[in-house]
Amino acid sequence: MKIGLLTVSKSCCDIERVNLSRTRDPESTKRNILAAAKMEFATKGLSGARVDDIANVAKVNKRMIYHYFESKENLFKQVIEKAYLDIREAELKLNLEHLDAKSALETLVRFTWKYYLDNPEFIRLVNSENLHHARHLKASKEVVQANRNYVGLVQSILDRGVQEGEFRDQIDPVNLNITIAAIGYYYLNNRFTGSIIFEQDLMDSEALDKRLEFNIETILKLVSR
Amino acid sequence: MKIGLLTVSKSCCDIERVNLSRTRDPESTKRNILAAAKMEFATKGLSGARVDDIANVAKVNKRMIYHYFESKENLFKQVIEKAYLDIREAELKLNLEHLDAKSALETLVRFTWKYYLDNPEFIRLVNSENLHHARHLKASKEVVQANRNYVGLVQSILDRGVQEGEFRDQIDPVNLNITIAAIGYYYLNNRFTGSIIFEQDLMDSEALDKRLEFNIETILKLVSR
DNA sequence: AAATCAAGTAACCAATTGTTTACATTTATA
């Protein structure tokens, strides 16, 4: 039963779908598909993800996915690209240039940890992409550029730290970057196996706080003179 | 064409399969299935893996997989359990008790790195298991026990380091363990996306050597007084 | 208001996939 802009089921209060502006909204349809796909790919991997399930969660017809995204593979590509651009964008908003080097680095470690904690899909998507030899990301100039800026940012923090007499000389920014990511990523990525083999709940809030402090210490000791 | 214990194709030299002891060899069949399954699950994940492909690579009839392993899911469980037991067994062989604390820790970091490098399947399998919330590992008492011994080993190295006056006090062995694994695991797990976004071949032998040194430095600075 | 195109739906299809059935052969044992 359709009334104006609303699709309503027989019992009048059970609204299936609300579309305030128009009955047709391609932008919202695309957004819904992308959001649903992100969750589906993150929870089940590229092979495990089901196009039907994405369509159901996004509340769009499966045909629309192929209309806007060509194929499951291409949909995954759009998802992983956006995921990378999102995290790099969030990092830029930290405005680390205004902090002294030590504070900037600590802030970056804290941010990275919190981002992984708040966006567990990111980790899963990156894993999937690596399982598939990063073939979806290969052509993405945009992602490469965003990352170039990020490495530059870390390099400038290191330079500042040396100037301030706080940091050691000649620290490789790429390896530092990788380590900052690694110590958060690994802990959260392997939280399920980790909680079993270490016989403690790694996601317990106390354990999480302790881990963050441990990570900050790791990085600061690594760079300090 | 079958002659005795050998299965031979028409052109006499093209031996398809050699079975020295008997025409039937359940142990070898199981071993072949496990080895093929390990590679298949590692390269394609649990969902992406194909039972047909495992059977083909193992050169056994698909029916045998179900005969010995019940289901694809259970086969994965056997694979992941064995993978964990294998790495813990290899660690024990290092005989770290006979080294001074600092050397023992460096040896452990080197070993972990090399093991991941030589056994990339391990990383992939652990990822898969975590994607599935570690449900296959949950019941494995054996794996938990093996890991308990491992944490004990690291704890004893830490104690020795404190006694020797080399290490700081009160370092958490679980978080140290996690960090030792993390700095190797992350780099190698994400080598494909990493090589793209950092615009350099992370698997280049020079880059690998540099990374290992970086990791040793990270851990030693972390624990030292 | 007619025509045109974009947006959306339902049903279907060919291929694939994990799993099973029915049957054959080898090995161990009484």
Add this chain to the structure above:
DNA sequence: TATAAATGTAAACAATTGGTTACTTGATTT
């Protein structure tokens, strides 16, 4: 040596899956 259990094979099955076809409805333009 007869018999049962273990090991192996070929073929098929039911369910699922990514992708498509044919069609309808709504929005925009002239």
